[in-house]
Amino acid sequence: MKIEVLTLFPDMFSAVMSQSMMWKARDRGLLDFQARDIRDFTQDKHRQVDDTPYGGGGGMILKPDVLVRAVESVKGDADTPVILLSPQGRKLTHEVAAELSRLPRLILVCGRYEGVDERVRELAIGDEISIGDYVLTGGELAAMVLIDAVVRLIPGVLGAAGAQHRDSHAQGLLEGPHYTRPPEFRGLGVPDVLTSGRHAEVDRWRRKQSLKRTWQRRPDLLTSADLSDDDRAYLAQLDAGDAE
Numbered sequence: 001m002k003i004e005v006l007t008l009f010p011d012m013f014s015a016v017m018s019q020s021m022m023w024k025a026r027d028r029g030l031l032d033f034q035a036r037d038i039r040d041f042t043q044d045k046h047r048q049v050d051d052t053p054y055g056g057g058g059g060m061i062l063k064p065d066v067l068v069r070a071v072e073s074v075k076g077d078a079d080t081p082v083i084l085l086s087p088q089g090r091k092l093t094h095e096v097a098a099e100l101s102r103l104p105r106l107i108l109v110c111g112r113y114e115g116v117d118e119r120v121r122e123l124a125i126g127d128e129i130s131i132g133d134y135v136l137t138g139g140e141l142a143a144m145v146l147i148d149a150v151v152r153l154i155p156g157v158l159g160a161a162g163a164q165h166r167d168s169h170a171q172g173l174l175e176g177p178h179y180t181r182p183p184e185f186r187g188l189g190v191p192d193v194l195t196s197g198r199h200a201e202v203d204r205w206r207r208k209q210s211l212k213r214t215w216q217r218r219p220d221l222l223t224s225a226d227l228s229d230d231d232r233a234y235l236a237q238l239d240a241g242d243a244e
C-alpha cells in the first residue's frame with residue numbers, strides 16, 4: 001500500500017513511521033509512506049498557506065489554491081481516495097480501517113488552524129474521517145492513528161503470529177483478558193483453563209470472557225455483534241446474574 005500525507009508538519013511523522021510495526025511494514029515492502037509539505041506547493045515568495053476567514057471571526061483558514069494544487073499534483077490522474085482528517089468526518093472504526101486496508105493507495109490531508117476553505121472539500125476531497133468527538137490542533141495525530149489502524153490490517157504486516165481476527169472490535173466485541181508468565185504474581189494466579197492444554201475449552205473460555213467484558217463495558221456493541229445461540233444463552237445468564 002502507498003500512503004501519502006499532505007501536512008504542514010511532515011517531521012511529526014518521522015518517529016512514528018520509523019519504528020516498530022510501521023517500520024517493519026515499510027522494511028518488508030508492504031508500505032510505501034511519504035509525508036509531503038503543503039508549503040512546497042505555494043507559489044508566492046512568502047510561501048503563504050493560510051489566510052484570515054471572510055466574514056471575520058479570527059483564526060486562520062488553509063488556502064484553497066495551495067491545498068488543491070497540492071492534492072492534484074500528488075494524486076496525478078489516478079483514481080485514488082483523498083481523505084481529509086477532520087472532526088466533522090465519519091468516525092474511524094474497525095470496519096472503516098478494514099475497508100481502507102484493502103486499497104492500494106491513499107492520500108491523507110491534514111487540516112490545521114480553524115480549518116480548510118470549503119472549496120477544497122468540493123474540489124479535492126472524497127472522504128472525511130474523524131478519530132473521535134474531540135478537537136485536535138491538527139489532523140496529523142489523527143492521520144497517524146488512522147495509518148496505524150489500517151497498516152496493521154494489511155496481510156503480512158504483523159507476521160504469521162498476528163491475530164488481528166481476535167482483536168477487540170474485529171468481531172464487534174471487546175477482547176477478554178490475557179495472561180503470561182509468571183503463573184503467580186503478587187498472590188494473583190492465572191485461570192486454570194489457560195494452562196490445561198485443552199484448546200477447544202480455551203476457545204470457549206475466551207469467547208465467554210469476550211462476551212462478558214463487552215457486556216460489562218460496552219453493552220452498546222452487543223446489539224450489532226454477530227452472536228451464536230450459545231453466546232445469547234450466556235448473555236442471558238449474565239443478565240440474570242447467574243453466570244460464573
Ligand code: ADE
Binds near residue numbers: 138142
Ligand atoms: N482534526 C482535528 N480534530 C480531529 C479529529 N477528532 N479527528 C480527525 N482529525 C481531526
